[in-house]
Amino acid sequence: MVHQYKNNGFNIVLDVNSGMVHVVDDLAYDIIALYENESKEEIVDKMWDKYSKENNFADLKKDYPELSEETLKEEISNIYDEVTKMKTDGNLFTEDIYENYIGSFKKRETVVKALCLHIAHDCNLACRYCFAEEGEYHGRRALMSYEVGKQALDFLISNSGNRKNLEVDFFGGEPLMNFQVVKDLVAYGRSQEEIHNKKFRFTLTTNGVLLNDDIMEFANKEMSNVVLSIDGRREVNDNMRPFRNGKGSYDLIIPKFKKFADSRNQTNYYVRGTFTHNNLDFAEDVKHLAELGFEQISVEPVVAQDGEPYAITVEDLPILMEEYDKLAKYIIGRRKAGHWFNFFHFMIDLSGGPCVAKRLSGCGSGTEYLAVTPWGDLYPCHQFVGEEEYLMGNVFDGVKATGIREEFKSCNVYSKDKCKNCFAKFYCSGGCSANAFKFHGNINDTYDIGCELQRKRVECAIMIKAAEAEME
Amino acid sequence: MKHIKTLNTKNLKDTMKKGGCGECQTSCQSACKTSCTVGNQSCENK
Numbered sequence: 001m002v003h004q005y006k007n008n009g010f011n012i013v014l015d016v017n018s019g020m021v022h023v024v025d026d027l028a029y030d031i032i033a034l035y036e037n038e039s040k041e042e043i044v045d046k047m048w049d050k051y052s053k054e055n056n057f058a059d060l061k062k063d064y065p066e067l068s069e070e071t072l073k074e075e076i077s078n079i080y081d082e083v084t085k086m087k088t089d090g091n092l093f094t095e096d097i098y099e100n101y102i103g104s105f106k107k108r109e110t111v112v113k114a115l116c117l118h119i120a121h122d123c124n125l126a127c128r129y130c131f132a133e134e135g136e137y138h139g140r141r142a143l144m145s146y147e148v149g150k151q152a153l154d155f156l157i158s159n160s161g162n163r164k165n166l167e168v169d170f171f172g173g174e175p176l177m178n179f180q181v182v183k184d185l186v187a188y189g190r191s192q193e194e195i196h197n198k199k200f201r202f203t204l205t206t207n208g209v210l211l212n213d214d215i216m217e218f219a220n221k222e223m224s225n226v227v228l229s230i231d232g233r234r235e236v237n238d239n240m241r242p243f244r245n246g247k248g249s250y251d252l253i254i255p256k257f258k259k260f261a262d263s264r265n266q267t268n269y270y271v272r273g274t275f276t277h278n279n280l281d282f283a284e285d286v287k288h289l290a291e292l293g294f295e296q297i298s299v300e301p302v303v304a305q306d307g308e309p310y311a312i313t314v315e316d317l318p319i320l321m322e323e324y325d326k327l328a329k330y331i332i333g334r335r336k337a338g339h340w341f342n343f344f345h346f347m348i349d350l351s352g353g354p355c356v357a358k359r360l361s362g363c364g365s366g367t368e369y370l371a372v373t374p375w376g377d378l379y380p381c382h383q384f385v386g387e388e389e390y391l392m393g394n395v396f397d398g399v400k401a402t403g404i405r406e407e408f409k410s411c412n413v414y415s416k417d418k419c420k421n422c423f424a425k426f427y428c429s430g431g432c433s434a435n436a437f438k439f440h441g442n443i444n445d446t447y448d449i450g451c452e453l454q455r456k457r458v459e460c461a462i463m464i465k466a467a468e469a470e471m472e
Numbered sequence: 473m474k475h476i477k478t479l480n481t482k483n484l485k486d487t488m489k490k491g492g493c494g495e496c497q498t499s500c501q502s503a504c505k506t507s508c509t510v511g512n513q514s515c516e517n518k
Contacts, residue, residue, distance in 0.1 A: 019484035028475040064473045079475050090485060091478065097485070105492055114498035131506070163494060165516070167501045203501055227503055270503040298503040344503045347512040351481040354513050355491025359484070363508045369498045381500060426484065427511030429499075435506070450507060458511075462479075469479055 002093060003423035004033060007463040008329060014462060016423045017094040021350055022086075023466045025063060027051060028079050036093060040080050047076045099414050102360045106412055110405075111161035114364065115152055116371040116382045119144045119182055120173035124209045126244045129274060129302045129310055131383060134244075135173030138386035142374035143178040148395065149185040152372045155395040157196050169203045171371075171382055176210040186222045203227070205272075207241070208253035208260075216260050224268060228257045231273035232285020232299060239278060240310070258293060266295040270344060273299040276310035280319045283327035290334065290341045298344030301453055303435050312449055321456050328460040332467045348427070348461040359426045365433050366392070366408025370399075380408055383434030408433065411443050418446045424458045493517045 001016040011029040013022040024032065027047065034043045051060055052072060061067055067075060086092040121142045123135030135141070156166055168189065170182050182204070189200040204219055205227040219226055230253060231237040238248025261269055271294045275282035282299055289297050301320070304311035312320070331343060363369065366380030373385055376395040384390040393400035413419045413430040431454065435447035495516040499509045 017484070019480065019482075021479045023477045023479060025475045067473065075473060082476060086476070090483060094485070098488075101488060111494070113494065114501055116500070165495055167498055169501050171505075201497075201501075205505070225502065227505075272503050274506075300504060300506060303506050344512065345507075345509070347509075349514065350479050352515055353482075354496060354510060354515055355487035355517075356484045357487070357492035358496060358513065358515075359510055363499045363510060365500070368494070369500060382505060428508045429510035430508070432506065432508045454507070465479055469477065 001096070001421070001423065002032065002036075004029060005459055007325070007459055008332075008467070010463055010466040012459075012462055012466060013092070014423060015092045015094055016426065017096045017098075018091055019350075019426060020091045020094075021462055021465065022092070023469065027060065027076065028083070031076070031079050032083055032092070035080075035083055035087075040077070043080060044073060044076050048073050051076070098356055098360055102357065102412055102414060105357050106361055106409055109161075110367040110409060111163050112156055112159040112368060112370060113163045113165070114167035114169070114369040115156050116169045116171050116369070117144065117149060117152060117175075117185075118172060118371060118373050118382070118385060119149070119170045119175040120178040121374050122177055123172060123174045123207070124177065124243065125174070125207050125241055125249055127207075127241045129240055129276060129304060129308075131303070132173060132385075137373075139373075144181055144372075144374040146181050146184050146188075148372075148374065148376040149181055150188050151376060152395045153185060153189050153192065153200075155398065157192060157198060159398070160198065164197065165199050165201055167201045167203065169205060171205050174207055174209065175204060176206050176215065179210070179215060183218060186218075190222075201225075205229070207249065208256050209243075209249065211253070211256045211260065216256075216263055219260075220263055226260070226264070226269045227272045227298075228253075228260065228269060229273070230254070230257060230271050230289070231275070232279070232282070233288045236275075236279045236285055237273075240274070240276060254292070261294055261296070268296075270296045270298045272297075272344075274302050275299055276302040276304070277312055277316060278310050280316055281323060282320075283323045283330060286327055286343060287330060290339075295341045296344070297341060300345060301450070303432075303438070303447065303450065305438070314449065317449065317452050320453060324453075324456050324460050328464055332464060335468065336471060345457050346461040346464060348458070348465060350465055356426070359429055360413045362408075362412050362429050363432070366405055366411075380404060381434055383432075384437070387437075407443065415444050416446055418448075418451070422451070422455070424451070424455045427458050428454045487515075490517065 003014040201224040203225040207229045234250040237250045371379045371382040378392040379385045413425045419425045431446045433443040436445045439447045
């Protein structure tokens, strides 16, 4: 499968199954588009007809001054041969050979390697879009006790097999409302590392309200990543992220987040925002955060049901597509000027990145990644907490509902019809199961608006790589 | 005349040989929590 598109003056050819990205000129772009369906002779004749025309030929001459009308046909033929060689070398028009590979990979005995600890089902903000419903997840307010948290870490250690790196995210609600337990659990985790030959990677997701110097110092020592929630411009943030009394949170958290980011040398953190129907011009929010000096930024679309006033609708999509284009151009401009920043959703690594097994087998929810409620219940991920049909067990007795685990284990790109012909499947791994469940009641479906936006982000991310290659 | 420039240095197919070790970060632990960002993660087994 090949995906061709034009963006910001670049002609891009993505060979989906190999992940190879080729930046080509107009002539090669047209040849590749015809290659699979027409013979060499037909393509050469067609290209000759098109590119020997006065205007087109003049355009070609700008890039290739040595080209003459006499040599054009030969040049077209040469490009055709180059495309053939790329195909032979496995860099273009490659077949999808992964279905059986992933099938057997998914059947392997899985281990638990990551937990999302809901350290507090309570929050000091009342964000309007919160999927946790102001921290309470359709249930009661609660804080995780040290005993439950310790049992969760023991559960993780004993279910992690040979996996050395274990990930624990302190999540909420707002985890800093239960900070002593966070500290005690980190100390307990560290005390177990050598005994079990494990390495904990702790992370923290916070709204910043309770952040202070002591917490920053602790986090800088112990947290491999911190996620700092802020939506961008003051009015945008304060509209969606107010305190329970309606007052905005921007002025309180911004100075703390700036200090925190600097204290981490602008690495191993994200300022992370959510954009909604209310700020479709979200590129302005990313710019705002970049101009404040943040270098690690993630601003992501809200996931909300139709009917919520802030939900993103199908009608919003053309505006959002344009906004991603604007953002991509802004990022290129900043990088050209030496003011680099990272936008999480445009991260793509063409020289490395995850292996194909990782890319096609899904996010690991329900198998390798589980969420733990304050009282120790296990769910496939943080977004399923409160969906009682997805209660998998608890940290004391382990996973009891093994059928749920099997359902998630068999869920991958090839189990989703909508993914089969999608060029972005190697980047989203079939998308978020929780979103699919929320919109279609089935984890083997996909959240369609999310897919549209994902495809656009992949296109922009690749285009930025093309622009960077040109800068070198 | 250069009509085609390839940006990658790595072909996904090559990762079948020693891929799947599972030591890499779980995507929802990185920043997202509402979308699947598997492609954004880095490999721990280079």
